[in-house]
Amino acid sequence: MNQLLAALDWLLDPARYSGPGGIPMRLAEHLGYTALGVVLAAVVAIPLGLLVGHTGRGRGLAVAASGAARALPTLGLVTLFALLVGIGLLAPTLAFVILAIPSLLAGAYSACEAVDPRTVDAARAQGMTEMQVLTRVELPLGMPLVITGIRAATLQVISTAMLAAYVGNGGLGRFIFLGLKTQDYPQMLAGSLLVIALALVLDGALLLVQALTRPRGAVPAG
Amino acid sequence: MIRFESVQKRYPGGTVAVEDFSCTIPSHTATVLVGSSGSGKTTLLRMINRMVDPSAGRVLIDDQDVATTDKVALRRSIGYVMQASGLLPHRTVQDNVATVPMLTGTPKREARAAALDLLETVGLDRGLATRYPSQLSGGQQQRVGVARALASDPNILLMDEPFGAVDPIVRGELQTELLRLQSELGKTIVFVTHDIDEAFLIGDQVVILRPGGEVAQAGTAEEILAAPADDFVERFIGADRGRRALRLEERDGTRIVVDGTGRAAGVLQAAEGDPAVPDGPAKDRA
Amino acid sequence: MSWVLGNLDVIGGHAGAHLLQALPAIVLAFVLALPVAKLAGRLGVLRGGISTAAALMYAIPSLPLFIVLPIVLGTSIRSMVNVIVALTLYGLALMVPAAIDAFRSVDGDVLRAATAQGYGPVARFWAVELPLAGPVLLAGLRVVVVSTVSLVTVGGVLGVPSLGMLFVDGFQRGITAEILAGIVLTAAIALALDGLLVLAGRALMPWASAGKAPAEPSPAGAPDPAAAAAGGAA
Structure with missing residues (x-):
């Protein structure tokens, strides 16, 4: 308990809230990394996942790829890219994107698959083009699952961004690794609490988006 | 007029849904394709709006081969009602009915107003317009499905076991309603069912199918009842069990x-x- | 490559430690998830709370949990027990919702028919309900296995022995082969355990993998429950 109090003391110290190594700066870095990773991965994975889900083509490949990618250890990728690419933003960004893609891909293709095939069939029979079937039927009805994918990808990138501090990047992970190096458990604890808070707040925000985009009238899909 | 000319449907893997089917469906009448599962009746129906393309043979609407038409435009010009209504669960009843007019560029306000009138045409209260499909009973959903199919004022109405999923009492009401509508509108209806009594009730012409889309007998209810072509038809209409000899x-x-x-x-x-x-x-x- | 050949004993030791943490966590998560899910199914009031707790747990990144947990457990931050408890919690966060779905996927008519034939509540659970929930349980367990094996490596930065040590050591000494060996081995263990589960599933639930009766070609296949579950957080 003393450790926890010491961590709270650390968090409440006004000196932590200014300068390049302060909490606001580290938080902004962490958010920036997360947005960068999720957005880049989404640009690639969501259209690809929707295509796979809509056409059913390449489904086996997509399932296998996202399953296999899930077996990749995050820390391994972060350290590997740091060694191969060097210091800078490129190495962690590569890790963020690679690790965010499986969830986004799975969310997007399962969004299309979760829609009742009879509804899709009827929409096509009314004379919707394939694009209209995708954008007016499958995407709105599958939106909760797309966002489930975005939530999982966001959590993944928050974690990865934290580990990226180990190889010299910024973000809230800095406090943890600084504390580890200097045997300063309260600082590690404080850094951990900050990362946990960030993850919960972002996840909560996305949960809200999910609730708001849930199609009205539809029986919940996911 | 819809004409099937020696159409065949063979799926990759060798399954043959339809072997060789020819038939003419006159305009402004109701033709019922009736058969048990595996008779290819739904496949044949779906060839008319190109949801299925035949492996061989042609389907012609007013002497134009449907294969030469644009799929999407063709489907928008033909009404389609299916068993599970197939309504869009995330759109209101009104917007479901207005789907095709809005796809073809009718202004939203106009399409919605027309949708309200159509709800009345199919015997639904206008008050249901803002509900979602999940808030309706099965029978009401089917009525909305019919209203949606009529929204673009198509000449042809395709109905794939439209009343198959509702209870017998509601089915009776819907059948009566369809007969009333048809007497007012005079569409070319192609209706698929496995229920011979429904076929005799709805069809000006009834086509009884064997497995593989082979025509066992075609004609009016009276003709078929008076002279079943063979044992298969007798069994199918129940004549062999004495059901038709009163x-x-x-x-x-x-x-x-x-x-x-x-x-x-x-x-x-x-x-x-x-x-x-x-x-x-x-x-x-x- | 030469690094790998020269350090097989180190790698073997880390792999052993890795399994020593992953396997207990996987087994504990699976065994504990079943009663929790049954309870949630029985008491609708609990279900919301349990689902929310699972979602919250799942949202917490692993390293912070490894760091915070010793305050509660009184263990050292480098203790394997600490890691095992944390991994069990993640496993539960994935497995409990999967198990709730699994029990809900069992056709109520089948259960009522079993009762009507004279199965008591306990016999009915073991002979009917559990086997029928099996395929969905298996799908959930597969996600738990892959995610747990991958998560164990995070302990490496704290100095807890596992294949994660290869990343830490390889990065500090600049040996790419060491990191690669760690990645490949971790993924290989995850996929091998996953493969074993699939085989076990086929042996135990032959009805689930048996081909469905041929039907008319349908436009879309059934969604895959394993594919729908999102990936584990690191």
Whole structure:
């Protein structure tokens, strides 16, 4: 308990809230990394996942790829890219994107698959083009699952961004690794609490988006 | 007029849904394709709006091969009602009915107003317009499905077991409603069912199919009942079990119509102006 | 490559430690998830709370949990027990919702028919309900296995022995082969355990993998429950 109090003391110290190594700066870095990773991965994975889900083509490949990618250890990728690419933003960004893609891909293709095939069939029979079937039927009805994918990808990138501090990047992970190096458990604890808070707040925000985009009238899909 | 010319449907893997089917469906009448599962009836129906393309042969609408038309435009010009209504669960009843007009560029306000009128046409209260499909009963959903199919005022209406999923009482109501609509609108209806009684009720022309889309017999209900082409048709319409051979019996002073198995099928009543059948047994006895 | 050949004993030791943490966590998560899910199914009030707790747990990144947990457990931050408890919690966060779905996927008519035939509540659970929930349980367990094996490596930065040590050591000494060996081995263990589960599933639930009766070609296949579950957080 003393450790926890010491961590709270650390968090409440006004000196932590200014300068390049302060909490606001580290938080902004962490958010920036997360947005960068999720957005880049989404640009690639969501259209690809929707295509796979809509056409059913390449489904086996997509399932296998996202399953296999899930077996990749995050820390391994972060350290590997740091060694191969060097210091800078490129190495962690590569890790963020690679690790965010499986969830986004799975969310997007399962969004299309979760829609009742009879509804899709009827929409096509009314004379919707394939694009209209995708954008007016499958995407709105599958939106909760797309966002489930975005939530999982966001959590993944928050974690990865934290580990990226180990190889010299910024973000809230800095406090943890600084504390580890200097045997300063309260600082590690404080850094951990900050990362946990960030993850919960972002996840909560996305949960809200999910609730708001849930199609009205539809029986919940996911 | 819709004409099937030696159409065949073979799926990759060798399954043959339809072997060789030819048939002409006259305009402004209801033709029912009836058969058990595996008869290819739904496949044939879906060839008309190119949801299925035949492996061989042609389907012509007013002498134009549908294969030469744009799929999407063709489907928008043909009404389609399916068993599970297929309504978009995330759109209101009104917007579901207005789907096709809005796809073809009718202004939203106009399409929605027309949708309200159509709800009345199919016997639904306008108050249901803002509900979602999940808030309707099965029968109401099917009515919305019919309204949606009528929204673009198509000449052709395709109906794939539209009343198959509702209970018998509601099915009866929907069948009656369809007959009333057809007498007002005079569409070219192609109707698929496995229920021979429904086929005889709805169809001006009934086409009984064997497995593989082979025509066992085509004609009016009267023609088929009067002269079943073979054993298959007899079995299909129930004639072999005596279901169609009705005779009169008198039981406890009431004239009962009894079928070939001796089971009571109904009560005989006098047709208007038909002196052959007396009004009622009591008077007869007096 | 030469690094790998020269350090097979180190790698073997780390792989052993890795399994020593992953396997107990996987087994504990699976065994504990079943009663929790049954309870949630029985008491609708609990279900919301349990689902929310699972979602919250799942949202917490692993390294912070490894760091915070010793305060509660009284263990050292480098203790394997600490890691095992944390991994069990993640496993539960994935497995409990999967198990709730699994029990809900069992056709109520089948259960009522079993009762009508004279199965008591306990016999009915073991002989009917559990086997029928099996395929969905298996799908959930597969996600738990892959995610747990991958998560164990995070302990490496704290100095807890596992294949994660290869990343830490390889990065500090600049040996790419060491990191690669760690990645490949971790993924290989995850996929091998996953493969074993699939085989076990086929042996135990032959009806689930048996081909469905041939039907008319349908436009879309049934969604895959394993595919729908999102990936584990690191």
